[in-house]
Amino acid sequence: NAGVTQTPKFRILKIGQSMTLQCTQDMNHNYMYWYRQDPGMGLKLIYYSVGAGITDKGEVPNGYNVSRSTTEDFPLRLELAAPSQTSVYFCASDTDRSSYNSPLHFGNGTRLTVT
Amino acid sequence: QQQVKQSPQSLIVQKGGIPIINCAYENTAFDYFPWYQQFPGKGPALLIAIRPDVSEKKEGRFTISFNKSAKQFSLHIMDSQPGDSATYFCAATRYQTAGSYQLTFGKGTKLSVIP
Numbered sequence: 001n002a003g004v005t006q007t008p009k010f011r012i013l014k015i016g017q018s019m020t021l022q023c024t025q026d027m028n029h030n031y032m033y034w035y036r037q038d039p040g041m042g043l044k045l046i047y048y049s050v051g052a053g054i055t056d057k058g059e060v061p062n063g064y065n066v067s068r069s070t071t072e073d074f075p076l077r078l079e080l081a082a083p084s085q086t087s088v089y090f091c092a093s094d095t096d097r098s099s100y101n102s103p104l105h106f107g108n109g110t111r112l113t114v115t
Numbered sequence: 116q117q118q119v120k121q122s123p124q125s126l127i128v129q130k131g132g133i134p135i136i137n138c139a140y141e142n143t144a145f146d147y148f149p150w151y152q153q154f155p156g157k158g159p160a161l162l163i164a165i166r167p168d169v170s171e172k173k174e175g176r177f178t179i180s181f182n183k184s185a186k187q188f189s190l191h192i193m194d195s196q197p198g199d200s201a202t203y204f205c206a207a208t209r210y211q212t213a214g215s216y217q218l219t220f221g222k223g224t225k226l227s228v229i230p
């Protein structure tokens with residue numbers, strides 16, 4: 001199993017450009033998440049999904065959009081890139097929020113720079 | 116509002132030392148406290164976790180101590196090794212029925228173990 005795969009690994013955007021960060025998982029997990037990680041700030045939840053066709057906002061959703069058309073894929077869309085969106089983005093998944101033995105499985109991240 | 120406070124932000128210990136990372140939470144509804152370990156260029160990975168009905172949990176050289184009345188928990192790394200050098204995140208979550216979600220991370224501690 002590949003686990004959680006994120007593409008691209010690195011990207012530089014100009015202000016106002018748009019892009020989609022891709023995330024796919026092959027573990028048949030229902031729950032998927034997008035986090036951003038900024039130095040010294042920990043992990044902040046952007047959006048999450050509890051299954052195909054269902055998404056909800058996290059702590060810092062402004063400037064982002066998501067969709068979940070399949071169990072495997074959970075892309076994150078930036079419509080008008082701003083310097084404040086410079087960050088490392090992590091996608092994660094897990095099986096079931098009602099299980100104590102269900103850890104988050106993270107991808108290796110996408111490092112995005114907006115200039 | 117930061118619901119999980121983690122300290123210190125960075126920590127340097129000699130090989131064989133016992134680094135201790137502390138976390139405090141505010142929401143008494145939290146009922147699961149995982150620790151994640153993150154190496155440079157990688158996503159976080161679950162290291163160890165504890166539920167509030169126990170005061171201590173050990174897995175190899177890693178121990179979580181939990182003080183429910185003080186709303187604090189800590190990670191101890193026995194006989195630390197240079198390979199333990201990483202960023203450690205504490206987290207707190209409340210397991211709910213399907214469709215509900217709450218997971219809050221601390222800001223992270225960068226640990227360096229020097230030979």
